[in-house]
Amino acid sequence: MKHKRAQQVKWVAxxxxxxxxxxxxxxxxxxxxxxxxxxQETPLRALVSDAIFExxxxxxxxxxxxxxxxxxxxYRAPDFEVVDxxxxxxxxxxxxxxxxxxxxxxxxxxxxxxxxxxxxxxxRILSDDDRIMVVGLTTDKRWSEVADLFxxxxxxxxxxxxxxxxxxxLFGTQLYPETWIIxxxxxxxxxxxxxxxxxxxxAIDAIKRAL
Numbered sequence: 040m041k042h043k044r045a046q047q048v049k050w051v052a053x054x055x056x057x058x059x060x061x062x063x064x065x066x067x068x069x070x071x072x073x074x075x076x077x078x079q080e081t082p083l084r085a086l087v088s089d090a091i092f093e094x095x096x097x098x099x100x101x102x103x104x105x106x107x108x109x110x111x112x113x114y115r116a117p118d119f120e121v122v123d124x125x126x127x128x129x130x131x132x133x134x135x136x137x138x139x140x141x142x143x144x145x146x147x148x149x150x151x152x153x154x155x156x157x158x159x160x161x162x163r164i165l166s167d168d169d170r171i172m173v174v175g176l177t178t179d180k181r182w183s184e185v186a187d188l189f190x191x192x193x194x195x196x197x198x199x200x201x202x203x204x205x206x207x208x209l210f211g212t213q214l215y216p217e218t219w220i221i222x223x224x225x226x227x228x229x230x231x232x233x234x235x236x237x238x239x240x241x242a243i244d245a246i247k248r249a250l
Contacts, residue, residue: 105230162195
């Protein structure tokens, strides 16, 4: 009898430990998932700030930057056609399948000029990855007006929108610089307002999230 009762006590104790362990195990798993998620989000948070990232993820309007909201609508970048430095047509739709780092700028914008070397360097760093293209779209009129800002050989594409039909008309940009990350399906994954060091590891990781 005593042996049977001892077995019952052991069984009850084991059951209690098991039941107690379930919520602890769930909590641990949730903590691990949250930690993994936060680690993956680190580049984006670093670029736009924690507060803006949380508001954007919750679907709230943010005064600067754009990050798709959780379970919210995804926005497709409008197609457009402009010309490059050689006067040749360049159309966004023709580059579907690639992540496009699309930077809006102009020569008279000091922050744009300060940011530009990092975009040139970004294009160089990513030159071996044909899945990503770095594009600078300026509202200046022609290549001769901006050529001295760029090295003779570079991997960045420079485009021209002198009437702001794309920059302001389609994308609604008011202040420069502004950079859009567009994935291979044409979905806008990020918009960053203002000057950023795009050659930094944080920025590169944020861009590669769109692959």
